[in-house]
Amino acid sequence: xxxxxxxxxxxxxxxxxxxxxxxxxxxxxxxxxxxxxxxxxxxxxxxxxxxxxxxxxxxxxxxxxxxxxxxxxxxxxxxxxxxxxxxxxxxxxxxxxxxxxxxxxxxxxxxxxxxxxxxxxxxxxxxxxxxxxxxxxxxxxxxxxxxxxxxxxxxxxxxxxxxxxxxxxxxxxxxxxxxxxxxxxxxxxxxxxxxxxxxxxxxxxxxxxxxxxxxxxxxxxxxxxxxxxxxxxxxxxxxxxxxxxxxxxxxxxxxxxxxxxxxxxxxxxxxxxxxxxxxxxxxxxxxxxxxxxxxxxxxxxxxxxxxxxxxxxxxxxxxxxxxxxxxxxxxxxxxxxxxxxxxxxxxxxxxxxxxxxxxxxxxxxxxxxxxxxxxxxx
Amino acid sequence: xxxxxxxxxxxxxxxxxxxxxxxxxxxxxxxxxxxxxxxxxxxxxxxxxxxxxxxxxxxxxxxxxxxxxxxxxxxxxxxxxxxxxxxxxxxxxxxxxxxxxxxxxxxxxxxxxxxxxxxxxxxxxxxxxxxxxxxxxx
Numbered sequence: 326x327x328x329x330x331x332x333x334x335x336x337x338x339x340x341x342x343x344x345x346x347x348x349x350x351x352x353x354x355x356x357x358x359x360x361x362x363x364x365x366x367x368x369x370x371x372x373x374x375x376x377x378x379x380x381x382x383x384x385x386x387x388x389x390x391x392x393x394x395x396x397x398x399x400x401x402x403x404x405x406x407x408x409x410x411x412x413x414x415x416x417x418x419x420x421x422x423x424x425x426x427x428x429x430x431x432x433x434x435x436x437x438x439x440x441x442x443x444x445x446x447x448x449x450x451x452x453x454x455x456x457x458x459x460x461x462x463x464x465x466x467x468x469x470x471x472x473x474x475x476x477x478x479x480x481x482x483x484x485x486x487x488x489x490x491x492x493x494x495x496x497x498x499x500x501x502x503x504x505x506x507x508x509x510x511x512x513x514x515x516x517x518x519x520x521x522x523x524x525x526x527x528x529x530x531x532x533x534x535x536x537x538x539x540x541x542x543x544x545x546x547x548x549x550x551x552x553x554x555x556x557x558x559x560x561x562x563x564x565x566x567x568x569x570x571x572x573x574x575x576x577x578x579x580x581x582x583x584x585x586x587x588x589x590x591x592x593x594x595x596x597x598x599x600x601x602x603x604x605x606x607x608x609x610x611x612x613x614x615x616x617x618x619x620x621x622x623x624x625x626x627x628x629x630x631x632x633x634x635x636x637x638x639x640x641x642x643x644x645x646x647x648x649x650x651x652x653x654x655x656x657x658x659x660x661x662x663x664x665x666x667x668x669x670x671x672x673x674x675x676x677x678x679x680x681x682x683x684x685x686x687x688x689x690x691x692x693x694x695x696x697x698x699x700x701x702x703x
Numbered sequence: 704x705x706x707x708x709x710x711x712x713x714x715x716x717x718x719x720x721x722x723x724x725x726x727x728x729x730x731x732x733x734x735x736x737x738x739x740x741x742x743x744x745x746x747x748x749x750x751x752x753x754x755x756x757x758x759x760x761x762x763x764x765x766x767x768x769x770x771x772x773x774x775x776x777x778x779x780x781x782x783x784x785x786x787x788x789x790x791x792x793x794x795x796x797x798x799x800x801x802x803x804x805x806x807x808x809x810x811x812x813x814x815x816x817x818x819x820x821x822x823x824x825x826x827x828x829x830x831x832x833x834x835x836x837x838x839x840x841x
Binding site (some may be wrong): 452453455456457458460461462468469470471473474477478518519520521522523524567569570575683694 | 710742744769771774775779782787788789790804829832
């Protein structure tokens with residue numbers, strides 16, 4: 326059942342290590358920019374879906390994030406919720422908005438992610454349950470376990486991880502708002518120190534203050550707007566909640582199930598995808614997704630990226646604004662925004678010619694959650 | 704250096720038998736009396752058939768390294784003196800996997816597929832199951 330919902334507006338703040346503004350202020354700016362981009366007014370918004378930002382923790386006791394943000398924005402929406410799928414939240418929010426619009430629950434739904442880790446106490450490198458007794462801290466540790474296994478089983482090399490970092494940095498160099506724009510030579514990557522071996526600091530996403538938002542509405546409503554919008558053609562989710570108990574964990578991502586659901590809804594195959602915006606909290610996750618989405622055989626992602634296929638002009642230009650690794654930590658919402666901009670043809674020096682179909686992914690928590698959305702220009 | 708204790712696991716009603724076993728020098732896994740599935744960490748039902756007939760059984764304590772990571776930075780003062788240290792996923796001969804440390808061997812000699820055997824390391828009030836390569840170390 327393809328949906329007819331469309332993304333008709335995108336907006337975001339800048340991304341930087343410190344913006345000296347609260348997450349609320351950043352979220353409000355992104356919402357205002359996205360609604361203005363759609364040619365709509367605050368009064369038109371009747372749906373609000375939010376992701377509180379990972380460093381914000383529990384917002385003031387049990388008050389859900391959407392409640393306080395909605396109050397600040399003066400909204401009494403017909404549909405609202407907050408998403409808690411970690412890095413899969415932003416893609417999942419777009420899906421939830423498309424479903425709410427398709428079901429007639431609301432008509433103009435804003436999805437917003439925003440965070441201000443520079444203003445937060447605590448650390449992202451928290452212990453992983455009882456694993457902290459053994460020194461398992463941070464998402465980097467889990468992803469290092471996945472990277473080591475990939476290297477041992479498939480012969481993946483440090484140069485392959487490095488190619489991902491180098492390519493996304495190159496794309497960020499063509500993206501005016503990107504946080505890290507200086508070219509990254511592969512040699513510099515290979516000489517950089519390990520954080521949790523086999524991952525280096527340069528394999529890890531940036532930490533940023535910033536917010537992004539998109540506006541989802543029905544095809545009927547989109548016809549009245551100056552921008553016709555980008556069609557949300559298909560989507561899917563799949564999750565690995567059993568973690569270590571399953572033999573596939575650390576080797577295969579739920580993208581393997583989420584992808585075919587999304588491709589099926591959109592009526593396409595992976596061969597039809599022109600550009601990808603893949604969640605890239607760590608370089609290894611990009612390699613795993615290329616395999617699990619079927620862009621290359623299982624175990625062949627190292628060779629695939631070494632052939633330059635992720636670069637502009639390659640077979641599958643990926644993370645064309647630089648991704649979490651170089652554009653900045655936009656929580657996954659900036660992946661959605663970049664896909665929309667590419668499909669609108671607004672990307673200047675980094676524009677992919679004739680980009681018509683984009684795949685956007687989200688991956689979150691302890692490698693547990695996954696969400697996929699297919700966006701089309703028609 | 705040993706002044707700061709490691710973050711201690713907090714046993715609850717489900718996981719207490721695991722940690723009691725460790726204190727007695729016995730590595731335990733859960734087993735379903737209905738379907739004989741074995742797993743870790745502890746659950747309230749069999750994750751395979753949802754039977755309530757779950758019990759704890761002793762593992763022989765032998766397994767292999769599925770994967771490992773070498774921490775070159777410490778995120779907690781207790782681990783500062785241990786850097787670089789190895790966090791590993793070990794698959795027991797009985798099937799279940801667990802997160803642990805590989806000890807008694809230099810990090811650069813640890814390999815995926817390496818056979819290891821459990822031993823217990825005291826950490827405050829708790830005994831932690833860690834693994835040492837079989838036929839190496841010391």
